[in-house]
Amino acid sequence: MAQTAVQLNQLNAARNLVLGDAALYPQIVNGILPIVGANSRMGGAEFMAETFSSPVLSAPLKEQLAPNVLQTIQDTLALPETDVAVLQGLVQTAASLYPLVFRHIVNHPGDNKSWETMTTIKEDILRKMDSFPCPVKICCVKFLQRVVQVQTPGLISDPRRPEQNETSLAIVPRTHPVLKISHLEAEASGLLDRLLGVFQEETCDALIVNATLNCLSPLVRTRQSIANKIINTVLEFFPTRHVRPPFTPTVRVNVKSMERTARALLVNIMKKNPNHPYVGKMQMYIERLMQSRLEEVDDASRKRAFPIEPTDGLDTAKRARLDALTPPLLKIPPLPPGPTSYDQLFTLTEDVGLSSFDVKQLPAELVMKITLPLLQHVNPSTLTQAVDAVRNRLETITKEQNLKRQQQQNATSLDDDDDYEPDYEPMDVAEGAEGEGITAPDQAAELQPDLVSLGPFVLPQPPPLSEEDAAEVGRSAVSRVFSMIHLTEPDPASTASGKNKTQQLGFSRLAGSTFNQDAWVVLLTRLATRAPAGLEASDKTGKGESAVGSRKTTISDSIRETLYRYILEDFRGRLNIGITWLNEEWYNDRIQMKAAAKQRDESEESDEEPVVALHYDYWATRLLDGFLPYLDSKDIKVLVRFLSETPEITIPITQRIASLARDPERVNLCVQALMYLIMFRPPARDMCLDTLEDVYNTYEESRPAAGKVLSKWRPQAIQAPEPVSNGTSAQQADTQAAVPQEPST
Structure with a gap:
């Protein structure tokens, strides 16, 4: 017993260590395996289940630790x-280990021993599953779900990154020496039948x-090959058919819980996929579950209802006298004192349980189905008495409110007439008190105990922030604002039509006029551009130095850098940002x-010229350099939209577009982009024609497409082309495109 207590203490200490630092998991797991024996099986099993289900421990480390734990689990199960x-x-540990061991065997086919041990554990659990107690059976259900999910083909999100794909039968090579795809798939089909x-x-x-x-929802969502089979099986399941009388309250609660869980599963499937082909069947199934419950309520109400006619053989005269009897008078309780609510106004019963019942808990359809049959059997005289009682209550409350309103108006008019209000002077009261024999303040002070007089409390001033602290606070504020972009969704109106049709927005719009993604983007861009306007010029730079490179990194620069990275993560979807x-x-910049030109004109005699930090050229070329390598020949709409909505086309931008012609597959993309600028942006036409002429003379693959454009806009360039070496021009274009342009000063 002492040894068992020591080992349990060691396990608790190990658990506390890994909860404090997740990096200690590999050392702790390998260290406690020798002490997880017959005397400490309970603590060891719980620790292993927590370890391999912990979200803190990464999947590669779990996969590395999995083969070391298999033998211990097999020995303990035996x-x-x-x-x-x-x-x-x-069983929970085995459920967590199965996908890890499966991926380990896929990546390391030579480790046959680990797969044989995992197979033995799986067979042992499946063989003893029916004899396990109910709590262990629930864990076995989760184990079955994991095995079926792993041994069923899944979707491959990115074939180039196999380590990020989900663990399924799709990642197993066809020629794998250990894992046989046909055998595993057949076993998964049989286990799915056993699960259902x-x-x-x-x-x-x-x-x-x-x-x-609860375990079927991940299978329906991630495994399309077996989703329809699972849904059909659930649609054929009705809990009321699988219970036997007597219908005790426990049985009714069990049926209700099964119906609620099945309904939640189908509703979740319809929310995830509104266009599912079985949406109609699932809605009919949910309505049928509700109808079965309503029928049960109706049957219960019929059993408790009174018979319509006497059944004891009364004669005709007796029946006539029964019909002639007047209905009993309805007892109306008085209203409680104080303000009256609508609930109290329409409450005509003294039953506390009935009056405290919240009807909002029932669905509207159920209330209608219950209310309409009940109204058909209500006595007209009783209904008339109830309506008259509510009417009398309402009239009484209205009269009281009118009376109070008149009294308040009268009191207000009297207060307006009395304009004189004497000033209160404490010294007069003290003098009168001395004259009338009341205890003077001096005597009262002698009678009272000594009290310490407290002065006004003032909070100390906070210490001044250093430049590093202020920069850190600014970065944290920027990160919080950036988190709102991820939480909000883009405006559907602007997404559908490219702009909001109901409101014309421009440069002078309020950044916080809406709370969608566009509002947060405008707020960030204006924090980066307009907030530091005029402050960046304080750092003087000489001629030939960069205004951005010589300054320290500011909050605006960090916002620009974060915006740049955020756009490049998905430049096709975030191009509008x-x-x-x-x-x-x-x-x-403009x-x-x-402002700098105006300041220069006012101070013409001063030798110092105002310094202006310009950012547009630098960030436009950098953003273009960021996504140009990822464009293909089908992305002409993306490039044309960027060039059409960019406020100014400069020579560095046209040089970046010309660099696309180095790739023979993107020559047409380059020519089409330049042709669009030539046709629809006249201020940049000559600049783009010069660039297109250079592309025509440098790259032979571009001559068929570029020649058609030049023949219309600059035919003399085709008639007398200049002999330019292909290698030299290409090298110059590479050099110009590779060197990012710093912002001008």
Whole structure:
């Protein structure tokens, strides 16, 4: 016993260590395996289950630790164990280990021993599953779900990154020496039938059924090959058919829980996929579950109802006298004192349980189905008495409110007439008190105990922030604002039509006018451009130095860098954010240049010239350099949209477009982009024609497409082309495109 207590203490200490630092998991797991024996199986099983289900421990480390734990689990399962907690921990650990061991065998085919041990554990669990207690059976259901999910083909999200794909039969090579795809798939089909067999039994356990329904949702969502089979099986399951009388309250609760879990599963499937082909069947199934419950309520109400006519053989005269009897008078309780609510106004019963029942808990359809039949059997005289009682209450409350309103108006008019209010002077009161013999303040002070007089409390001033602290606070504020972009969704109106049709927005719009993604983007771009306007010029730079490179990194620069990275993560979907940002940069540059020119004119005699930090050219070319390598020949719409909505086309931008011609597959993309600028942006036409002429003379693959454009806009370039070496021009274009342009000063 002492040794067992010591080992349990060691396990608790190990658990506390890994909860404090997840990096200690590999050392702790390998260290406690020798002490997880017959005397400490319970603590060891719980620790293993927590370890391999912990989200803190990464999947590669779990996969590395999995082969070391398999033999211990196999030896513990082989023991004649009767402790439910130990069996639960072992089955949960096996459920977490199975996908890890499967991926390990896929990547390391030579490790046959680990796969044989995992297969032995799986067979042992499946063989003893029916004899396990109910809590362990629930864990076995989860184990079956994991095995079926792993041994069924799944979707491959990215073939180039196999380590990020989901563990399924799709990642197993066809020529794998250990894993046979056909055998594993057949086994998964049989285990799925065993998992769904609980819905076809004559009598079923509500706990096992609910556990199975909860485990089916991941299979339906991730495994399309077996989703329809699972849904069809659930649609054929009706809990009321799998219970036997007598219908005790426990049986009714079990049926209700199974119906609620099945309904939640189908509603979740319809929310995830509204266009599912079985949506109609699932809605009919849910309505049928509701109808069966309503029929049960109606049957119960019929059993408790009074007979319409006497059944004891009364004569005709007796029946006539019964019909002639007047209905009893309805007892109306008085209203409680104080303000009256609508609930109290229409409450005509003294039953506390009935008056405290919240009707909002019932669905509207159910209330209508119950209310309409009840109204047909209500006595007209009783209904008239109830309506008259509510009417009398309402009239009484209205009269009282009118009377109070008149009294308040009268009191207000009297207060308006009395304009004189004497000032209160405490000294007069003290003098009168001395004259009338009341205890003077001096005597009162002698009678009272000594009190310490407290002065006004003032909070100390906070210490001044250093530059590093202020920068850190600014970065944290920017990160919080950026998190709102991820939480909000883009405006559906702007997404569908490219702009909001109901409101014309421009540079002067309020950034916080809406709470969608566009509002947060405008707020960020204006924090980066307009907020530091005029402050960046304080760092003087000489001629030939960069205004951005010589300054320290500011909050605006960090916002720009974060925006740049955020756009490049998905430049096709976030291109509108980049266009908004560049428009704000260009607008801010022009405002700053205008202000600098005005300042220069006012101080012509001063030797110092105002320094203006320009950002548009630098970030436009950098953003273009960021996504140009990822464009293909089908992305002409993306490139044309960027060039069409960019506020200004410069020579560095046209040089970046010309660099696309180095790739023979993207020559047409380059020529089409330049042709669009030539046709629809006249201020940049000559610049783009010069660039297109250079592309025509440098790259032979571009001559068929570029020649058609030049023949219309600059035919003299085709008639007398200049002999230019292909290698030299290409090298110059590479050099110009590779060197990013710093912002001008």
